[in-house]
Amino acid sequence: MNTKDLISMAVRNLLKRKLRTVLTVLGVVIGTASIVVMISIGIGMNESFAKQLEGWGSLQVIDVSPSGGMSYDEESGRMKQEKKQDPLDAKAVETFKQIEHVEAASPVKTSYFMIGAGKYVADANIMGIDPAAMEALGYKVEEGRALTAEDSKAIVVGGGVEFYDPKLSWEMRYSSEPPQVEILDKKVDVSYDWSYGTRYADKKLKATKMEVVGTLSAEGNDSYWVIMPIKELEKLQKARDDWEKSKYGGNSSSNRNQTKEFDEVRVKVDKMDNVQAVQQQIKDMGFRASSLTDQLEAMKETTKMLRIVLGAIGAISMVVAAISITNTMVMAIYERTREIGIMKVIGASLRDIKLLFLTEAAFIGLAGGLAGIVVSFGVSQIVNLVAMQQGSNMTSSIPVWLYAGAVAFATGIGILSGYLPAQRAMRLSALTAIKTE
Numbered sequence: 001m002n003t004k005d006l007i008s009m010a011v012r013n014l015l016k017r018k019l020r021t022v023l024t025v026l027g028v029v030i031g032t033a034s035i036v037v038m039i040s041i042g043i044g045m046n047e048s049f050a051k052q053l054e055g056w057g058s059l060q061v062i063d064v065s066p067s068g069g070m071s072y073d074e075e076s077g078r079m080k081q082e083k084k085q086d087p088l089d090a091k092a093v094e095t096f097k098q099i100e101h102v103e104a105a106s107p108v109k110t111s112y113f114m115i116g117a118g119k120y121v122a123d124a125n126i127m128g129i130d131p132a133a134m135e136a137l138g139y140k141v142e143e144g145r146a147l148t149a150e151d152s153k154a155i156v157v158g159g160g161v162e163f164y165d166p167k168l169s170w171e172m173r174y175s176s177e178p179p180q181v182e183i184l185d186k187k188v189d190v191s192y193d194w195s196y197g198t199r200y201a202d203k204k205l206k207a208t209k210m211e212v213v214g215t216l217s218a219e220g221n222d223s224y225w226v227i228m229p230i231k232e233l234e235k236l237q238k239a240r241d242d243w244e245k246s247k248y249g250g251n252s253s254s255n256r257n258q259t260k261e262f263d264e265v266r267v268k269v270d271k272m273d274n275v276q277a278v279q280q281q282i283k284d285m286g287f288r289a290s291s292l293t294d295q296l297e298a299m300k301e302t303t304k305m306l307r308i309v310l311g312a313i314g315a316i317s318m319v320v321a322a323i324s325i326t327n328t329m330v331m332a333i334y335e336r337t338r339e340i341g342i343m344k345v346i347g348a349s350l351r352d353i354k355l356l357f358l359t360e361a362a363f364i365g366l367a368g369g370l371a372g373i374v375v376s377f378g379v380s381q382i383v384n385l386v387a388m389q390q391g392s393n394m395t396s397s398i399p400v401w402l403y404a405g406a407v408a409f410a411t412g413i414g415i416l417s418g419y420l421p422a423q424r425a426m427r428l429s430a431l432t433a434i435k436t437e
Contacts, residue, residue: 050296053296093105093106093262110125118181136268155226
């Protein structure tokens, strides 16, 4: 029996008993749709968590901090002093760049300065980074452009930085809406005089002119930062320390400003799947390392049991469908015993008989799988609509591989369910089968 005849006969046999076939296929549809939707909810929740964290920063960036300081000891349940390891300096940055899967590494220093734009000023958190690495580190520039290696007197301002009129009283300043100041592609003043813009400002101190080449989104962790090349920030810090020393006496600069250590280093990894491995390598060097993937894994862990329960519900539905296919095929053997006997007498091989029943079972699984993914798509849209209205993270996402896997799985379940009935058909005695009414 060739393949064409086998398929043709299997389809005819299924269509002879339309109601039974439809009901069996319906069971597979429910099972397939259930398992796809349940798995898709787990995938959707993970994607929702990832999108939420991406608003805070790149999931592929690792924040490296100097070793030392206090940390929690899980064994004793107390805080302990960590041993100081190698300094977080230029040498460490170069070491990080050599780690496999690392695309970029930038030193980071932070400070606090005044930004002046016309009659308005802003108290700004300043972050100095390697300008050549800004785009690679995933900073989301909303307007303008990111810093480049050629930039020196240039800055990118976060959308959350608020300007105000320094001549207004504190009450007026906080009770009124912050002014909308156009700063993109314009030069602003950067000053370390806390009285800048007021009558108490140091008249002898000249602010540094810097061009705003881009602005960041008003959302996310970086929205309240002003980003500039780290070398320019170090110059400003040194000038500020010298000014404070001459103005107030003593040494007001921080120890880290006087050394070649950085506040932190940001490391960009090529793929999110490699972040944890690179992070562990950095920790093994004695540095502190953290990333948003830590929080993502924690979120996934909190919903792990829910995802297992959802998957189990879908699996139970598919088991019921498998039992339904087995029952249908067993009933078909009882009803077609005489037909099986005749097939054996006229020369059909045991293999042909086995393949016939397996093909029928496979078609039931295939039809149920195809219809099941259509149903699951519709249910997924409803779940997402309800989740959006309720503001819930329990969304549904069905990737292409899940659709393909569901159809293949349903077909496989059909074949497995039809295996024992097919074996039974093979073992039937031809003479006994012919005599059966």
